Amino acid sequence: LKSLKEAYQNYFPIGNIMEVRDLEDDYNTAEMFKHHFNVMTPENAMKPDQISKAKDQYDFTAADKLVDWALNNGIALHAHTLVWHSQSAAWLNTGEAANRATASENMKNYIETVAGHYKGRATTWDVVNEAFANAGEGFDGSDWRTALRKDSPWYIAYANNNTKSSKTLTEDPSDYIYDAYVLARKTDPNAILYYNDYNEEIPAKRDAIALMVMALNQRWLTDDNYDGRLLIEGIGMQSHYWGDSFDAFLVDEALATFVATGAKVSISEVDMPVGAWNNQHNGKKLTKEEETQQAVNYAKLFALYKKYAKFIGRVTIWGKGDDQSWRASGMPLLFDNSFTAKEAYYAVLEPEKYL
Ligand code: G3I
Numbered sequence: 001l002k003s004l005k006e007a008y009q010n011y012f013p014i015g016n017i018m019e020v021r022d023l024e025d026d027y028n029t030a031e032m033f034k035h036h037f038n039v040m041t042p043e044n045a046m047k048p049d050q051i052s053k054a055k056d057q058y059d060f061t062a063a064d065k066l067v068d069w070a071l072n073n074g075i076a077l078h079a080h081t082l083v084w085h086s087q088s089a090a091w092l093n094t095g096e097a098a099n100r101a102t103a104s105e106n107m108k109n110y111i112e113t114v115a116g117h118y119k120g121r122a123t124t125w126d127v128v129n130e131a132f133a134n135a136g137e138g139f140d141g142s143d144w145r146t147a148l149r150k151d152s153p154w155y156i157a158y159a160n161n162n163t164k165s166s167k168t169l170t171e172d173p174s175d176y177i178y179d180a181y182v183l184a185r186k187t188d189p190n191a192i193l194y195y196n197d198y199n200e201e202i203p204a205k206r207d208a209i210a211l212m213v214m215a216l217n218q219r220w221l222t223d224d225n226y227d228g229r230l231l232i233e234g235i236g237m238q239s240h241y242w243g244d245s246f247d248a249f250l251v252d253e254a255l256a257t258f259v260a261t262g263a264k265v266s267i268s269e270v271d272m273p274v275g276a277w278n279n280q281h282n283g284k285k286l287t288k289e290e291e292t293q294q295a296v297n298y299a300k301l302f303a304l305y306k307k308y309a310k311f312i313g314r315v316t317i318w319g320k321g322d323d324q325s326w327r328a329s330g331m332p333l334l335f336d337n338s339f340t341a342k343e344a345y346y347a348v349l350e351p352e353k354y355l
Pocket residue numbers: 043044086087238269326
């Protein structure tokens with residue numbers, strides 16, 4: 001089967017996710033990965049709840065296995081993720097740590113330890129993941145902070161013990177985002193720092209994120225640590241779509257909006273289930289029509305990625321065989337359970353043929 005990374009070698013790296021069990025299974029998953037992909041995101045192993053169960057306790061065993069395997073095989077590491085409301089570590093920002101002083105000190109400890117551990121090995125980092133509300137709710141059209149997820153433990157902790165008005169950019173709960181990027185830059189100056197989120201084709205969410213990236217990059221210009229580079233150098237579009245609601249026009253607009261911020265864009269977690277949200281295909285053989293609908297959607301996406309290739313850092317698919325996907329019931333990937341290529345694979349290989 002033609003290798004995807006070779007098919008895209010003149011455009012951008014092509015990635016996928018790995019779990020430690022993939023290195024040890026009976027399906028030659030690791031070989032399949034090496035054939036098609038040249039950048040790896042650990043699906044779960046590098047999230048705070050996996051790396052740090054308690055303050056001053058860090059366990060890199062699982063993540064290191066994946067990273068060593070990747071780097072030994074010429075596969076780049078995209079590291080995921082440092083600051084997130086989900087799969088986080090409770091000690092960082094809840095309970096006794098649910099205040100600005102403690103949470104920011106714990107963030108420093110966490111980022112220095114974890115980004116420090118992977119210094120020189122991570123090409124790119126998702127520093128902050130999913131800081132914005134699900135679908136752009138709350139956005140007032142001009143202040144990106146109005147669109148933030150206010151129930152994130154990071155936001156709540158930073159809002160506690162606020163000494164100044166939250167109207168100023170110098171001390172408000174959203175500062176946790178800026179702090180995270182400055183800490184990551186100082187810890188691993190060569191890594192390219194990304195902001196990563198989903199539903200970014202929705203105009204309100206898209207615009208709030210673009211404004212945030214520009215605002216924090218502007219704030220960085222007068223920071224004592226300023227090093228001549230952008231602070232947030234990349235925007236990750238997770239790209240978890242739905243077959244029946246997928247709108248390529250909105251994706252095109254989002255790519256254009258993000259590129260205009262001056263940041264690189266990476267497609268960080270793409271998958272495209274067949275049909276509707278509540279479809280339960282669960283490994284059933286797809287009808288010819290379903291296979292084709294999914295393939296055409298993938299073709300539309302990859303045609304756009306080629307169009308913006310100059311600005312794209314990587315395109316990562318969130319899973320290898322359908323049954324391993326977090327949304328397995330929608331059979332959203334390029335390969336079936338036994339890694340036989342679906343029509344979607346051929347559409348990614350040659351999108352032009354499907355449009
Ligand atoms: O680690 C525990 C294990 O100890 C326990 O025995 C087992 C029992 O269920 O659960 C394990 O945790 C699971 C974890 O994956 C690791 O395998 C969680 O239940 C499960 O919910 C978790 O799902 C992951 C999900 O993130 C969690 O939010 C998916 O595998 C992963 O694909 C998904 O990835 C996220 C990205 O990080 C961010 N963007 C959205 C994307 C999809 O949700």
